[in-house]
Amino acid sequence: MPCTRPLRALASEKALPYWLILPTIVYVAVFFLVPVVQALLLAFRTQDGQWTTRFLMRMVQDIQFGSALRFTLLLLAIVVPLQLVTALFIALLVNTRFRGSRTFLYMCAIPLGISDLAAGLIWFSLFTQHGYINSFLYGLGIIERPIFFLSAQNTGWVLGSIVLAEHWRATAIVLVILVAGLQMISRDYLEAAEVFGARPWQRLWHVTLPLLKPSLQSALIIRTILALQMFAVVVAMGGRMVPVLAGEAYYWYYLYRNANVASAYALLLMVISALLAWGYLRFLRPREVHS
Amino acid sequence: MRRLSVLLLAGLVASAATVVAASDLTFMSTQMRPITEAEWVRTVLLPPFTTATGIPVVFLGAEEPELTNRILAEFEARRGSLDLVGDLHGNFLVYYNALKDLGAELVQLEALGDRTLARSFVELGRIGGAQVYIPWMQATxxxxxxxxxxxxxxxxxxxxxxxxxxxxxxxxxxxxxxxxxxxxxxxxxxxxxxxxxxxxxxxxxxxxxxxxxxxxxxxxxxxxxxxxxxxxxxxxxxxxxxxxxxxxxxxxxxxxxxxxxxxxxxxxxxxxxxxxxxxxxxxxxxxTVLAGLAIPQTAPDPARAYQLIEYLTRPSSQVAILEGVGFFPVVAEAAGAVPTGGLKVLAxxxxxxxxxxxxxxxxxxxxxxxxxxxxxxxxxxxxxxxxxxxxxxxxxxxxxxxxxxxxxxxxxxxxxxxxxxxx
Structure with missing residues (x-):
């Protein structure tokens, strides 16, 4: 029969991997590629099907664009390294397997389960005029009247509060990845280094960190992309004082009802994410081991 | 035993389906959207209407874009599920084409004799030659x-x-x-x-x-x-x-x-x-913020939607709305009913x-x-x-x-x- 040959080819062992990745490909196509293409069309085409850069120009020339870009990159540059260092420190601590280290790890991971808006509101209630911090300081007699941590006169304070909240909320994701990475490093390497007389600091620098590179890479990519999307915490604590790109995309879509300009913002975020991810992949590539 | 439970389940599903399909009136509004206000509409404002007419009302609070998109989508599809819409004057200008002309209903309302709708507001509701909405309430x-x-x-x-x-x-x-x-x-x-x-x-x-x-x-x-x-x-x-x-x-x-x-x-x-x-x-x-009530052209049941408009523009309902959510009446007869306490201070x-x-x-x-x-x-x-x-x-x-x-x-x-x- 003529149709058996292709059928047999489809059922062959060679085809099996393709069958196995098919669901992923379909998933990515439906939930990622199609929306990306739609966003591209929205950002670059008018309703009557004309190609245009009008929406892109509208975004770039918008009065909030410069500040939004600046604040997004600034927060990224502060939050991500800070989280990486903290997470690495806690991960190394957990990896010493001290008594109660598991409980400690779970406690550190609690913020992972809290939605970002809820986290923003929790920190807002700490910093606001009649919030916990002001009440505490007032109760101790340290201040006479509340300090306005979150006000337009104090953008530095506002940024600091956002960094603190974001640090508390999202360090755990980096931590979990690094702990998993550390646990995959075989003890043999460390013991060998010890035999050769490497001090703890040298073991960390020359053995643990290089072997942790793949995990660091994944953690950095995930965390950077999430930091670019940072939005709810910023809105809860910074209102309109601290505009960010993701927030502008939301405002344009929801408040200003312009899906075209909102898509332009979304695409910009995607391009920045892709560039940074490419950078991490390029510059944090684990070195080949030469024998 | 198992067959009995299956039968019971089927019966439940069937009756639930008929309740939803047969008699619910869907009322979507950009006003009274905050959760406490929406709850007030569902538990205080609408139950007397349902008791008197036997018409259960589903009240849905919606943000402006959500409501606008839904009405326009239903209009384009020539099939709708919204019976009544509550929105602000300015928003009606966006989708007035999708709404029914309520000229006859306005005459019917005013013929009842117990309510005088503010003339300037009725005029604002005439858009593109049709009475697009009936004034509902105002705020400032x-x-x-x-x-x-x-x-x-x-x-x-x-x-x-x-x-x-x-x-x-x-x-x-x-x-x-x-x-x-x-x-x-x-x-x-x-x-x-x-x-x-x-x-x-x-x-x-x-x-x-x-x-x-x-x-x-x-x-x-x-x-x-x-x-x-x-x-x-x-x-x-x-x-x-x-x-x-x-x-x-x-x-x-x-x-x-x-x-x-x-x-x-x-x-x-x-x-x-x-x-x-x-x-x-x-x-x-x-x-002056003016909210109105409108019926989409695609409304499944415009006659009963009118009944709800009649209820919501009654002087007693207008005073209730002022007391419940602080929107002020658009009906002259209601303005005279002086509330007390904080509401009086506000009014x-x-x-x-x-x-x-x-x-x-x-x-x-x-x-x-x-x-x-x-x-x-x-x-x-x-x-x-x-x-x-x-x-x-x-x-x-x-x-x-x-x-x-x-x-x-x-x-x-x-x-x-x-x-x-x-x-």
Missing amino acids: YVLVANKKALQYLPSWADPTTLTYDQLYLWARNIFEATGEQKLGIPAGPRALLHRFLHGYLYPSFTGAQVTKFTSPEAVLMWEYLKDLWQYVTPSAPLLDSMDTALLSEEVWIAWDHTARVKTAVMERPDDFVVLPAPAGPKGRGVI DGVAVQSASPDLLVSIIPGGLGARGGEFNKVYLDSFTEIVIRGRPIQEVLAQQGALLDALFRETGAPTPVPDVYLP
Whole structure:
């Protein structure tokens, strides 16, 4: 029969991997590629099907664009390294397997389960005029009247509060990845280094960190992309004082009802994410081991 | 036993399905959307209607874009599930084509003889030659002051005929006496600051909402606002409404929408006074917010939707709405029913404001279609740049004014009230 040959080819062992990745490909196509293409069309085409850069120009020339870009990159540059260092420190601590280290790890991971808006509101209630911090300081007699941590006169304070909240909320994701990475490093390497007389600091620098590179890479990519999307915490604590790109995309879509300009913002975020991810992949590539 | 439970389950599913399909009336509204207000509509306002007529109503609160998109989608699909729509005057201008002409229903309502709908509002509801909506309720924005603040009012000023200059002196006196910035203007991400800018300050200083955007009078207005902002509470950029700030006494004087100060005035009616918004050189600029009821052309059951309109415009319902959510009646017969307590304080304040001889009424501009949000953005961005970031006024106004011009040119939106009355 003529149709058996292709059928047999489809059922062959060679085809099996393709069958196995098919669901992923379909998933990515439906939930990622199609929306990306739609966003591209929205950002670059008018309703009557004309190609245009009008929406892109509208975004770039918008009065909030410069500040939004600046604040997004600034927060990224502060939050991500800070989280990486903290997470690495806690991960190394957990990896010493001290008594109660598991409980400690779970406690550190609690913020992972809290939605970002809820986290923003929790920190807002700490910093606001009649919030916990002001009440505490007032109760101790340290201040006479509340300090306005979150006000337009104090953008530095506002940024600091956002960094603190974001640090508390999202360090755990980096931590979990690094702990998993550390646990995959075989003890043999460390013991060998010890035999050769490497001090703890040298073991960390020359053995643990290089072997942790793949995990660091994944953690950095995930965390950077999430930091670019940072939005709810910023809105809860910074209102309109601290505009960010993701927030502008939301405002344009929801408040200003312009899906075209909102898509332009979304695409910009995607391009920045892709560039940074490419950078991490390029510059944090684990070195080949030469024998 | 197993067969019995299967039968029972099937029976339950079938009866649930018939209940939903056969008799629910769907009422979607951009007003009374906050969770406590929506709950009030479902548990207090609508049950008497259902009891009397046997019509269960599903009340859905929706944001403007959600409601607009749904109506337009149902209109295009020629099949709908919404029976009744409650929305603001300006939004109806976006999708009036998808709505039924209620001319006959209006005649029917007025023939009942127990309600006189405000004529000017009925006229506003005639769009494109059809009676697109029936006036439902109205709201406005006022000043609320803690009585503790009154002693700091300049001695020669009358709080019921306040001017913006007097407001400035008042806030400054309080700051000098207490060391605190006690004036509240909501400027949070979901606040109504843009209404204060285009409907209160602009008309009061320039006589127009839009057409005098970059005028020398507008520059003076922004200089005034920058000065005033020294005495506005530093947390204003995070405050979406003034209720809690008034109750916690973080602010003593606050401007906001009546619905957003209502909780404070209701909770402590003896501590607050409700005052008309201040006047500027061109008059006392005030926005009237008008909400209406409309029936989509694709409504599954327009006859029963009319029954609900009849119920919601009854004087008794109108008073109930005022008591429940603080929207003011549009029916003359209801205005006479004087409530008590905080509501009376609020209603009296609104009445004094409406009766001010120098009143300059604005309607939120309509006809901007899907780009109404960008209109708000022009004013909010100007505010952020001039007042928060301290950029030169003329420079910002030139840039934002060009956007505003383009917005009206590209959408063909009509010149709003009161700009049309300018010589």
